[in-house]
Amino acid sequence: MHSLAQFTVPAIADISDAPLTARLQHLLDNKTKPLGSLGRLESLALRIGQVLGTEAPALLQPQMLVCAGDHGLAAKGVSAFPSDVTWQMVENFLAGGAAVSVLARQHGLALTVVDCGVAKPIAPRDAAAPGAPQLLLRKVAPGTADASAGPAMTAEQCAQAITHGVEVVRALPGNALLLGEMGIANTSVASLLLARLAGLPLADVTGAGTGLDAAGIERKRAVLQQALDANAEATTPLAALAALGGYEVATLVGAVLQAALERRVIVVDGFITSAAVLVASRLQPAVLQRCVFAHRSGERGHSLMLAQMQAEPLLDLGLRLGEGSGAALAWPLLQSACAVLAEMASFESAGVATQTA
Structure with a gap:
């Protein structure tokens, strides 16, 4: 372990x-x-x-890495969608029908989807055809525990997820890594990590996620406050990640650290992938030198998270889908910069x- x-x-x-x-x-x-x-x-x-x-x-063999996981917090009604949507969307990624699948295909980005902790088993695939999305099974557990009642992950589980991220990137070719994610309730995780690591009020960093109404947002904030209270001692970056985070976020932290170590260009998507970069940069500040922030999300809190990292995003399109969709949309700008x-x-x-x- x-x-x-x-x-x-x-x-x-x-x-x-x-x-x-x-x-x-x-x-x-x-x-x-x-x-x-x-x-x-x-x-x-x-x-x-x-x-x-x-x-x-020259940007060579760019890799879109989408990490997926489920969250115990989802049972508390912090999302407008049920947790089953996580595995359904993973299947959609692999079938080529999701936004990130379409955009990755359009821009020639190799798509790798990682099951980091999806609640439902994802069946392994035969070797993917060239250019088709690739599935990697790196499940730590079928979803995290409910962070409103205690730590979402044990220290061992968190370290295992981080290590998976390191190992996945180490095996991928290319010099550019685009970050994506999927996990019902993971905007809650991003809000919790921002609130804890930046000392910001939950009211400022908690938004609608997948589409909550005003009452839903208030319910979400109350649950997130319970999570912060239940994990009050988890104040360092790694402790906060284990207590509040998700398997897909921890895997992305490992991926970011390894990509930074290898001097890959890291293209950061929205609120959740930015949360992984926030954790990684609190561990190793020079991570941020390798990052290009694709866009400013429509999710409440993302502007505050970007400010924490003194990041200036390329696009501001009101996106709040996640998946890596904003990173894929920004990709042609990186190609144009190199061409110039x-x-x-x-x-x-x-x-x-x-x-x-």
């Missing part, structure tokens, strides 16, 4: 490189355009070059006059 006390968080190095950053900025400044006129696309190109450590970054660096002419090469004072 794994023990959180024995779990060694990998040291994530600071990748700040002033000479490389200066060279990348010089390249961008000398493209055939007014200075800074490509706006956020330029800062995105700079970030990708910094992560990959090169003036000519690689293919756009400089003033000198194009024989175009530079700006005069």
Whole structure:
């Protein structure tokens, strides 16, 4: 078994490189355009070059990783949907009918779905055809315990889930990882982790999730307060993750740590995947140097979570689906940023006059 006390968080190095950053900025400044006129696309190109450590970054074999798990809190009515939806959506991912399946297919993203702790057994699949979604069975248990009555996971279960995330990413090719998730009640988990790790009031960080009405949101807040009270001693990042989190979130924490260690570009989706990055960054702050935040979710609390990480998301489309859908939608912007660096002419090469004072 794994023990959180024995779990060694990998040291994530600071990748700040002033000479490389200066060279990348010089390249961008000398493209055939007014200075800074490509706006956020330029800062995105700079970030990708910094992560990959090169003036000519190329995004290779991008991987969409969707982690799924169920939550004991769901029985308390914190979601508008029953927990059965979790396994049903996993089947939908694999059948190619979910939003993330469609978007991954459109953008050439390899889709891996991980059963981290879905309540219903997911049948193993034969070897997936090339380009088809892949299923990995890494179930720690069939759903977490009810966090409103005590810890959602034992320390050993949490460490096992984190380790699964590390091992899954280690086996995936490519230099870019896009994060996705599925789990009825996991917006509650994200709210709990944000409230505990940032010291923010539950009222500020708790929203409608899958579509609760005003009364449902109040009921959800009351249940989440019970969870915070029942786990008042869980204040460190790993302890809070075990007490309040879910198997899919813990697996994503491991995935983020490993991807950061390998200097992959990490494309963060919405509220729940941001919660995993928040935990990982509290363990190793340099994780954030490798992250591109895809969008600002319509879920209450996500803006506050992004602020905790000083993150500036690329898109703001009112999305609140999860699954990795926002990460997939942002992906073409990363490709465009690399294309501008690689293919756009400089003033000198194009024989175009530079700006005069």
